[in-house]
Amino acid sequence: MNIKRKADLLLSEASHNHATDIHILPTPEKYLIQFRIYGKLSPVKNFSLDVGERLISHFKFLASMDIGETRKPQSGSLQTTINKQETSLRISTLPSAHSKESMAIRILPQQSLTLDYLSLFPYSINHLTSMMVQAFGMIILTGPTGGGKSTTMYALAQYCSEFLNRNVISLEDPVEKIHDHLLQIQVNEKAGLNYSTGLKAILRHDPDVILVGEIRDAETAMIAVRAAMTGHLVLTSLHSRDAKGAIYRLLEFGIGERVLEQALIAITAQRLVTINCPFCGKDCSKYCNSQYRPKRTGLYEILHGKALLEAIKETRGEEGESSYKTLQKLIRKGIALGFLRQEEYDRWIVEEKEKVNS
Structure with missing residues (x-):
């Protein structure tokens, strides 16, 4: 499965579970994926270090962020469609002590609440x-x-x-x-x-x-x-x-x-x-x-x-x-x-x- 497909499935799963945020957190051996659902942060799955790094690079590319820069915090945003719904993503990265980047993605559905x-x-x-x-x-x-x-x-x-x-x-x-x-x-x-x-x-x-x-x-x-x-x-x-x-x-x-x-x-x-x-x-x-x-x-x-x-x-x-x-x-x-x-x-x-x- 290519990295674009993995990213799309991750966003689709987060949207289906009514998650407001996705956290991609590095550890010494893997990347931990967490969803914030109704205010509570819950672990969802793990990715290998290679897949996690490629996933972060993919989202950085979509958000017009500098893919080559991993030592400084960055932020960006993009508009996309998740489960047939227009959605805005607000993306933030931080360098971690493991020499890997951490990423937080805020999910903002575009439909208006009455x-x-x-x-x-x-x-x-x-x-x-x-x-x-x-x-x-x-x-x-x-x-x-x-x-x-x-x-x-x-x-x-x-x-x-x-x-x-x-x-x-x-x-x-x-x-x-x-x-x-x-x-x-x-x-x-x-x-x-x-x-x-x-x-x-x-x-x-x-x-x-x-x-x-x-x-x-x-x-x-x-x-x-x-x-x-x-x-x-x-x-x-x-x-x-x-x-x-x-x-x-x-x-x-x-x-x-x-x-x-x-x-x-x-x-x-x-x-x-x-x-x-x-x-x-x-x-x-x-x-x-x-x-x-x-x-x-x-x-x-x-x-x-x-x-x-x-x-x-x-x-x-x-x-x-x-x-x-x-x-x-x-x-x-x-x-x-x-x-x-x-x-x-x-x-x-x-x-x-x-x-x-x-």
Whole structure:
């Protein structure tokens, strides 16, 4: 079997098992293949060192990466068809201590999720869509890597374009999903198009809504906030522990409290949870009618309005009492209603302890 066939079968198997990532990990004697399915990494198979190296070279070639360079980290992306479905692959390599490359492949199906399937509690999405009518301001989505931030942003941007007839322009690195109703701009550092220069150019292109893939530095944060205060609705993501943590990140980037009070509409912290099958319980039988329905959905901690202003006050050392539905409360509610298992809450507690210790 040639290497192209092996690569196609690997992608097909990952897609069939609803894997979000493929890891090709070198060991002294072999390459270990792992799939991340519903957030958990599981070993799938082994390849010989020769086959593993050829497989990595094949994916690097498809993603227009430097095949001869194995000592430096690289990243790339490509569009392909897996099981008759248009899919984007985001590829990253790292050199390992075994003098071999490791590869991680993020699988991004191009079909759009409707807003109805994004959240366990529909009122969360209704709340977010109600904010899309705002003429200007900033909505920030936070959460862990692979937590669904990009999916939520795309769904909200598509809602703005199709249902509110607003001009939506996105700036991404890389463009993860192609949408016909959005004008999508790919960051290209080599051509001098970074987040900062791209945002400045977009502001001259008459946008109503600007989608910024991620705020990574102070300059991007400043331009995004300025856009939010001058007649544009800005949707963006930021890495932080929770919704309140995003406020501290923006303060670190040099954005003042008074500016935040004027610019911010809402901050959300989201995470993906595995839901119980309504017919089979914990594990869904292969004979169940709901077998192919989404098994994971989102929980949204939304900090807005008075609670948001109180949270900003707290950053100044003032006493504030912000009351809103936190992730902890939402997980407990999901367990009480039978949608979630106790394991979800236990996992959340462990993650929170790890964040505090780090």
